[in-house]
Amino acid sequence: MIIIMKQGATEQNISSVTNYIKEHGLEVHLSHGKEVTIIGVIGNKNLLNADHISFMKSVDRILPVTESYKLANKKFHPEPTSIKVGNTSIGTGNLTIMAGPCAVESKEQLITIAHAVKESGANFLRGGAYKPRTSPYAFQGLEEEGLRYMQEAGKETGLATICEVVSLAAIEAAVKYVDMIQIGARNMQNFILLKEAGRSGMPVLLKRGLSATIDEWLNAAEYIIAEGNENVVLCERGIRTFETATRNTLDISAVPVLKEKTHLPVIVDPSHSTGSYKYVPSMAKAAVACGADGLMIEVHNNPACALSDGPQSLNFEKFAKLTTELKPFCQLVGRDF
Amino acid sequence: MIIIMKQGATEQNISSVTNYIKEHGLEVHLSHGKEVTIIGVIGNKNLLNADHISFMKSVDRILPVTESYKLANKKFHPEPTSIKVGNTSIGTGNLTIMAGPCAVESKEQLITIAHAVKESGANFLRGGAYKPRTSPYAFQGLEEEGLRYMQEAGKETGLATICEVVSLAAIEAAVKYVDMIQIGARNMQNFILLKEAGRSGMPVLLKRGLSATIDEWLNAAEYIIAEGNENVVLCERGIRTFETATRNTLDISAVPVLKEKTHLPVIVDPSHSTGSYKYVPSMAKAAVACGADGLMIEVHNNPACALSDGPQSLNFEKFAKLTTELKPFCQLVGRDF
């Protein structure tokens, strides 16, 4: 932590700050600059409350030097993490493809989709049983019944399964039926839910919040890991910007940034970020080309009749074409698929 | 709902769409323009799934004409709503001031603050017992103990009390101790929590999400009201933008926009939106001048030692000065204070 004093700070102002720091068991280094004096703090900054220092006389600004997340931080865990889920694993060397409908609509539908995505090379079946919807009058999901169908579809095809959870009750149900749980964008800073997901011990896919910085996102992952659960995968799914041509703006450079800051695997969701099936194939290729560990793609047997998010879903034919086209990209980046 | 067909759409393409609409019991009006044909849909659009239509051949775009929220909509409820809480009421004719610490730290602290803000004219005591924090290593609140202190402080001063809730368990506790519950920005689209808040029957302060549009915010209010609970107050608390000089950007024009779109009361939080006590007084005056029904302001007996958000808290002296300065503004806009 660095403390920048205002111009004209007196010796007494400076020693008030340095005394406060020393009283908390840390040390200081002073730099008397031409315009301002800077105080470097040495020691465990968790022992200090930066806000308190900001109130001292003639303190101008306080700058953090180290990140507040530790367990998710590559600095303290340089090797990339690979996470086992069912028969598959997410991370280095593999390209994970999670595919399936936005919402589980019926058992027959789900099993049909599961077989189709399996055949095209997916290793995960995704499907929503609890749907967070902007309007209270939109379809809200089949809940536990949907989870049971996910389990059956997983058993029948051998695919690993993943479902979004929106509450403690949903987590308790999900652990009985699926292999991995997902925290959605709208719940990325629902800290109660993050802690529960951590305690569940299940692998967790953590989607980025619509306006979350990468730093806040990694702090959210830290909530899960701090409960003793290291099995966290990050999913970039678009951020909110002024542009309206796409539903959200896919922040593709988050992939290399995350690869530099964290050891956790990173996947990309081209369906929710763009909001249109037309843009999914090009964005999927871009994601693989720049180093993503996987993709989450919405696939539906009949997008034109989907109960939710049809416009961004691929049909079976388009999904098969995409996975075929992705294979040589995987070879180029050295991933099995 | 309006459906815009692509250039070159055939008669057959158009009749596929119109037949689909008629089969669902609605009617259509066609406009054959110079470049494109437009289909107007007449009837209850909840009977249709717009996404399905978007897949029909030669459909270009679908434009909504009416808002998806009804109960929160001024069109169907033109009179402004006034909400009774404890001995006070929020809405037309009053200026509500909710003041208190970011986090409840101790009983003594809270009662000291309650007396001070009461004396300066606040009608509500605010105080956080459950704190959503970006980092898992920051102070997370006193939980039920904090709620008990809130109740005691309310009894002793006669102030109405309000507390943020972050889970079903927190709501169940809060109903026992405080007069009003708050849904925070990070939970604005935690739809499970919104429904529970609706079912609780308690007056609810709904803060705007960091990147929520006004339309999404009113849909979130609709979730609460749809459970039979009309006692919803909206709180503008800043949105996320590229500007970093303030913690968030106070969207002050949201006040007149909301006054046009909804009958619900609207208050402004100048503390969280700016992140600095220095900007609180000027923003509080701006909010009153432009028609806000109230203010939520962080006040602390010793901001320099607050466990949370000290830099944006006013001390007693600054708060007293502000309320004194606000009085003539209230007179100008015709509000009791």
Next chain:
Amino acid sequence: MIIIMKQGATEQNISSVTNYIKEHGLEVHLSHGKEVTIIGVIGNKNLLNADHISFMKSVDRILPVTESYKLANKKFHPEPTSIKVGNTSIGTGNLTIMAGPCAVESKEQLITIAHAVKESGANFLRGGAYKPRTSPYAFQGLEEEGLRYMQEAGKETGLATICEVVSLAAIEAAVKYVDMIQIGARNMQNFILLKEAGRSGMPVLLKRGLSATIDEWLNAAEYIIAEGNENVVLCERGIRTFETATRNTLDISAVPVLKEKTHLPVIVDPSHSTGSYKYVPSMAKAAVACGADGLMIEVHNNPACALSDGPQSLNFEKFAKLTTELKPFCQLVGRDF
């Protein structure tokens, strides 16, 4: 300037950096922290290129400590600046109201409007002769002819006059006819134009760019002042965000932030920021309440027939009502009007 070294930086890495700094005639102070080493730079940082240091081995980050703008900076010029234009002045103690049509359409129209706004208390006539429009097919302004009408209207009413300039040619024309020139939002970082405006010696109103930070805005002002022209007034006119209920988002907290960072006067444009005449009166009051030095408001004799920006223009009656309502707010904040 502060240089933060990476964890594991060697003594040699650190001395490479410190030697480089010393070779350029500056001094260093080292802080060896628990995790990282920090190098404080002492002296005139314009002698260094921070980018070069960022390439040295084990350099993690470089943090600026002081602002890059000097002449616009309140630190070096603590007294607020008041700027004389025609018979009036902009700054402390006054409320400046610039009013008039978006575009000058005809001589008769302009003179009619000039008399009306004068009668309601405006001290400036605004009117666009060169219009930057998103589409090349929209009305682009009367150019020099429009400037002549501005001059006549100014003479007839005694109002000071202001016009946007978009090129060197426009500046050369404007100096002959009007009292103050305006650099519009889209040209805020048209540095050639800023320099020319500086050289013109004319008072300059500098609007904020649609996505300009306050820091970039003050650097743009610095371009003008660095040419020897101190007569710069800043105009907040809304920034681009994700919200679509208003044309832009009025960043009202920019007013107190600027009052802290710069000595230049600050005015607010409630017309362009909201894009709707309905929101202009409430935003004008908010701006005055929070300390703005003035307002720029679009007024038209017949908004329903304006060639440009009619929907955000007030008619004479609404403008007269607004200035009447603003008077007591001016008294409260201690400004003549």
Next chain:
Amino acid sequence: MIIIMKQGATEQNISSVTNYIKEHGLEVHLSHGKEVTIIGVIGNKNLLNADHISFMKSVDRILPVTESYKLANKKFHPEPTSIKVGNTSIGTGNLTIMAGPCAVESKEQLITIAHAVKESGANFLRGGAYKPRTSPYAFQGLEEEGLRYMQEAGKETGLATICEVVSLAAIEAAVKYVDMIQIGARNMQNFILLKEAGRSGMPVLLKRGLSATIDEWLNAAEYIIAEGNENVVLCERGIRTFETATRNTLDISAVPVLKEKTHLPVIVDPSHSTGSYKYVPSMAKAAVACGADGLMIEVHNNPACALSDGPQSLNFEKFAKLTTELKPFCQLVGRDF
């Protein structure tokens, strides 16, 4: 154009609008919905001023149906455009690589860089002679001298040359020395400059403004083409968002969106969008994978000593490695390189 009337609009309100439209020589179609009446306008909407209609009684909203840009619109020009510059061409079938320093610093430097990028496969030399810089105290470019060096470097290597222009004077100089001119992000809505660039007849690279929507960007291209100059190439270079981990946010989905909306070629600048050489290779691959027609990449002989933008520049070795790695991606997407 579609006009949505307010609930409760009378027959008279509606006929006022329809009469106005008919008087201007257009036709209407009415849809009397359950809640609202909708008026479809048929004919050339350039004959109408939508703003005027918005003022008529009981008019709620006006929705555009067709884009305001025509010459840049794929609907009226379905075949992709390929643009010849020097010995090369930009568009379908090719991957264009523009490489070179941010700023031209000296003749020797430029020729060294030109040879190096040529050897690695670039077909264009880029180099800034006029530099728009945030601070007036930063290096502003060699101006015409820099252009002369560009010409020499182009002659010696056979590379096509491109330079940013910031004023009419710069365009007049550039046409004498280089093959293509560039309008930078900060000048994307400098409409005077766009028109001059159009009149110059030179091929123009039009960078996206920092907060420009795709629609505004295509309208800016329309300004150039409307002057009779069809040789426009679009360059995505990152937009401004709340995320600070990268300098800007590369809006990669702009590539497929533009491919759908316009016939103009689209290239991507991974250097300015990310602000760090570390992220350039992964973003360059993503751009090629998703269908970009080319890349603009900053390359410097010694990034650690560059006068401008060193941190985002590749050195020769890194650039050579990148072009080698890009080759198989080009094969996959069917482009020569």
